[in-house]
Amino acid sequence: MSGDVSTAVRPTDAADGEDGRLSFDAVIIGAGHNGLTLGAYLARSGLSVGVFERRGEEGGGLCTEELTLPGFLHNVHANYHTFVGLAPAFRHLELTEEGLEYVRPEVQMASVFDDGQALCVHTDAERTHASIARISERDADTFRRLQAEARRYVDLMLETFMYGPPVGINDLTKALVTFGLDKRSEFLEAKLRGSTIAQFLDRHFESDAVKAHLAFHAAICGYATDAKGLAIGFPLLVGKIDNWQLCLGGSHRLAHTLWRDLVRHGGLVHVQCDVARILVADGRAVGIELTDGREVQARQLVASSIDVEQTVGRLLAEDPSTAALRAKRSELRHPAWSLFSVHLALSEAPHYAAAAFDPDVDRAWVMNLGYSRVGDLIADWKAAREGRLPDPHPNAAVNSLFDTRDAPPGKFTGLLRQIVPAKPQNGSIESWDEVKDEYATRCIETWQRFAPNIQDAVIASAIDTPADIERKLTNMRDGDWMVGEIALDNLLDKRPLPELANYRTPVERLYMCGSTQHPHGFITFAPGYNALQVIAQDLDLEPWWRWV
């Protein structure tokens, strides 16, 4: 397996402006994975690229820190990567060659139920079938058909609808009808645009446990169980239900990989540089001003990967062409719910009581602790929307089972994550500071109920509340880690507002390229990639990345 290094080629230099000012062809605001992705493609297209990041680290939600104790790596935000190998960026940016490594755990996901039963989703579909069949043979068969069907169109859906600028839901429906989908497909139907995931599950499955597990899986993807219209996205989620992958060395390594690709091709990331203003001249974006007063020239374009509120409200506060958008800021939708995480340093891995039923649960990655029926999930969503703390049913993951590098030898890094209200009391996100300790204890107690060895195994813990999410990543206001609600009328060409949905803005050569855009947050690379398509059109770039 020996390789050789070709002679290192010094990349094209990003020449500074004449007056010593920083100057780039493309200036990107925010070094999350979308900003870095767009930057890396543009750098590979020959543009000089400068990415400006408010935080000290690139990556945004790709954030890995030693929150508890040195040597224990915790993925503070993104933990589950489901687009590995599917997103075009993996091929185009040669991420594996740059050193990125993933592991796809054989037992992808499991549910342990109060009655001691368990259910596992394996990478091996036959083993998944066998696991579900122990609860319901009929559901096992249904799931096998659903998964097989979803696999047939997952590539089509991804490449047509995710990795390209959005089409409207009506056009999408029309295309599906013209395609004859209702005849060709047992599960994907145009009328799903009027259904909830819960309704979809009731229509096709009989067992409460199976339905709960499938609803749990969608919930971790940010898809609420009871939101009307999301059923249409559900088969797509199932198409990659067995592609949940763990970034070895921590999720932040993906950020490093993208960063390196960008820099190797002549780009630069400037960290700890907060942007104060987007500079506009004659209706066209010409640069940015940093909060320390420095100006950065953008010779060709500016792209913002941060939220709309900051982009139009703060960075373009005085720009007349975006006044109408500013007036619509209140229409931007953020969910009432967010995520509460307890990060743990552990002396041993959990040993589940349900391992007596199915030993595979002890080597599963994503664990559902106790959602036994769809109603349990709906109750949590409801509580979250109403500002009440749900009885914890956290999901749990012990990454060290698959990546020994994320904890000291013989030790383990654990994560508990619960759907919660963003603002638990009196509508204040800060009130999390008062209730977090007790709630964390309750989350750990839930884990203990299913894995009786876990409480004694806790060496240290660190809590990350919706308030902390907002403090760390101001882009995720109200702890909204999707940067815009996942709801059918807030997706596709409605996202984040119809006026901004095609990545362009009223300011010429200013683009939106972050999770505010179609398709949504999560480590998809799609908003950055899709913004690239529009930019390429406007700048007449040679689309070297197209493979058809």
Place this chain on the structure above:
Amino acid sequence: MSGPPSTYDALVVGGGHNGLCLAAYLARAGWSVGLLERRHEEGGGLNTEEPSIPGFYHNLHAQFMEFLDYMPFYQDFDLERMGSRSVYPEAQCGITFADGRAPLIIHRPDLLDRTHKSIARYSKADADTFCELKRKTMEIDQFLAASLYNPPPVAEQGKLPNPLANPMIEPMFAHLGLDPTYTLKSPKVIIDELFETPELRMLLYRECVEWGTPVEMEMGGTAFVMSVLWLSAIWKLMIGGTHTLAHAMTQACLREGVTFLESAEVTKIVLSDSRAVGAETADGRTFQARHVVASSVDVRQTLLDLVGAENLSELWRKRTERFRYGPSHVLATTTWCLTEAPHYRSAEVDPEIDRCFYTVVGFEDPDQMMDYIRAAYGDHVPERPGAGMWVNSLFDPSQAPAGMHVATGWFFFPTADRLDERGWEEVRRTYNDRFLELWTQSAPNINSSTVLANRLYTPDQMDSKNRMRFGDFSNGAFAVDQLNSSRPFPEAAQYRTEIEGLYLCGASSHPGGGIHAGPGYNAYKAIAADHGLAELWEANGRIY
């Protein structure tokens, strides 16, 4: 074919600032370079995190930068264009008192009149002496820098290195007008002989320790000049935290074509026919080096753990085993999230103390200071928890949320092995609170209502995070027998080892720890000489 290449001209072990420096020069000289880093972040001690509340940034290791103006890596690779930025605070280092006595503040060398005014509040003679010495020292700073950015003098064949044989020493003392016998004395004796003011003595003892020089180390005259006269009060603050410097260094390396291999803990340096030819990592990967393996981890880990004692000659094995860590340069970092910046009682006399970059808090007289230093260099956690504190947000708002402040400080502690795990836990649980009592006495506005959170990061944790053994951030004690031509030991002082192709490029080599990247730079000189690489150090008209 997937994954990065496995063969390089050179492999560099460890992605701290020295590893990054050497990698950048080797790549610029045309070699392919693979840089292996155990952690998920590059930078080693250039480490900035948000350990308590998101948005409050703390430097957990390196705090201040005194070498930016001298560091060849910084200039040759244009690290400012790579994103590094700094601030040069006017009031540099000071000491404050609970009883509201006048603070003592040393300002930047270009503001010596202010320093004079501050010291003269206590003693005009001391003010004259100090300012004159500082002025004369800054006249020869390039020569002092040259002593860092060159390999140490080679001892005469068959003779032990003589720490006083350095031809630079005598002219240096003559230039400064200092008695040449000072070369033999300890910094403490010199400070006590030169200055009469107890308050100034205290501050200078601390300055000495701050740079890692044991204040009672005999034959410490040169160290006194370096750490007290030269390297004090030329401290810069990295905007965004010291880790941004690591980012700039990394971007420089990437532009030169260095391949980063991270989460790659080297467990073995592979030998073939007594020659270093590669490295193995904990996850089972193997990388090959055509010419050179250079290790920036300390000499004991490099030779005993990675090469293996069985592959060393008896002399090298003994020398390596006898290399000592600590007690100098072992510290704990105390981190505080504050709603307001400290306002000191001593500011009534001189308000500049509230805008001082580095402020010593918690010591009222020289005995307390010396008790502290002796305890830390001995075997116990000092009873009275004084600290040196940086409030970086005064100069760089990006390090704290709007309107808030972030304070970071250093305690000097004994080596990590002096307490067990529970002992350090207890220190982490209680020591900050004890410090806060003293801090409140000096700055009454810093109390439980203005402190949002605090955390203490102890030497045992520095060991587990960065493999700085026993918390020794210089990778080996500063002692006369472990400095200059004797660092890490005489036979290894020229960055070469007895294993062909294996070089040392970390802080256990001359000139030691500190963000100067001297070991990495000097190792490049040695490798370039051995392999006919370009003499890149001749760029930019430097004398080193």
